[in-house]
Amino acid sequence: MEQEYHVPVLLKESVDGLAIKPDGIYVDLTFGGGGHSREILSRLNKGKLIVFDQDADAYNNRPDDERLIFVRHNFRYLTHFLRYLNIPKVDGILGDLGVSSHHFNDAERGFSFRFDAKLDMRMSQNLKTTAADIVNTYSEQDLKRLFWQYGEIKKSGKLSGAIVEYRQQTPFKTTTDLKLIAEKCGPKKEQSKFLAQVFQALRIEVNREMDVLKSMLMQSGEVIAKDGRLVIISYHSLEDRLVKNYIRSGDVDKTNAEQDLFGHTDVPFKAVNRKIIIPSDEEIAVNGRARSAKLRIAERL
Structure with missing residues (x-):
């Protein structure tokens, strides 16, 4: 089929x-x-x-x-x-x-900020590390690096700091959790582009x-x-x-x-x-x- x-x-x-x-x-x-x-x-x-x-x-x-x-x-x-x-x-x-x-439109895979889903982003379920694992465990410096390197986000320090602060209270579990934090860190006029850069960076890191x-x-x-x-x-x-x-x-x-x-x-x-x-x-x-x-x-x- x-x-x-x-x-x-x-x-x-x-x-x-x-x-x-x-x-x-x-x-x-x-x-x-x-x-x-x-x-x-x-x-x-x-x-x-x-x-x-x-x-x-x-x-x-x-x-x-x-x-x-x-x-x-x-x-x-x-x-x-x-x-x-x-x-x-x-x-x-x-x-x-x-x-x-196909992957972006499959809400369960967690590739897109358009859907509320588990923060996954693995191309293969055989991979062990998910996007949630990364945002919950990487150091602030490592998060800053990956958002700058793979998302080309200029103010990656602001985003990584906000992520670390949030997870001290509760771990990231869903795409919506990340979206709500990221929205506060990017330019309002280019919000969709900024979110796409954030999710791209994590996807690249998850799948190497x-x-x-x-x-x-x-x-x-x-x-x-x-x-x-x-x-x-x-x-x-x-x-x-x-x-x-x-x-x-x-x-x-x-x-x-x-x-x-x-x-x-x-x-x-x-x-x-x-x-x-x-x-x-x-x-x-x-x-x-x-x-x-x-x-x-x-x-x-």
Whole structure:
């Protein structure tokens, strides 16, 4: 039974970016509703598609296709499972990062401040730490760090102080508990944006999203065959910065590649699109999730 998921963002542009060979082997790192995967399958003949998703709803949404191999784990284990499947190299990897509207609209998961729910935010129920655990146990300094680093909240100290003060009386349990405190700390004119930044920061921390992305990018250079493609859709500057750095330098933490004595650089990929590809106004009008999307495509050297 297929469930309602988000409309895939930059569908044609991203799948075109894979330069698919009908008999090739490809990876979709974030199956979700399967929109990108179904488009990839439509362009394959005898090829294979390996998809990753740790969410049970995504697994239940998979198509019945013998060319598809579903891995119910986080894509940080990319290399491990390709070895397990005896697949040394793949011809392309597609990653549509971020959180699907399906998760935001599922009140019980606690991803959105629009619903009153348990303060959870785990992509997989196998994870031990919830958002409630973080706001109830992290030090004020650690809370300040994560809201600044992952939410890009300038006055993160005010928010972290308010959280620590509140929890001394009663622990945070629900999204509403956090929303009521956060609302007092952000600008009234941009309240929804501020709350989105707060919840984003916690979600990234709960699911270790930056660490997972860094790990996957470094692995991609090992598993993508020569002339294969790396295609990544990101939704906020933190993700895009890591992807851009890796394509430019071969290192997620460096903006430019190092040169040897002869001026040569050793980078695994070259950018296919020098400028980021963004959705058209028409796509944004019908798909709000596309508003902040950025697409980068790179080819394995």
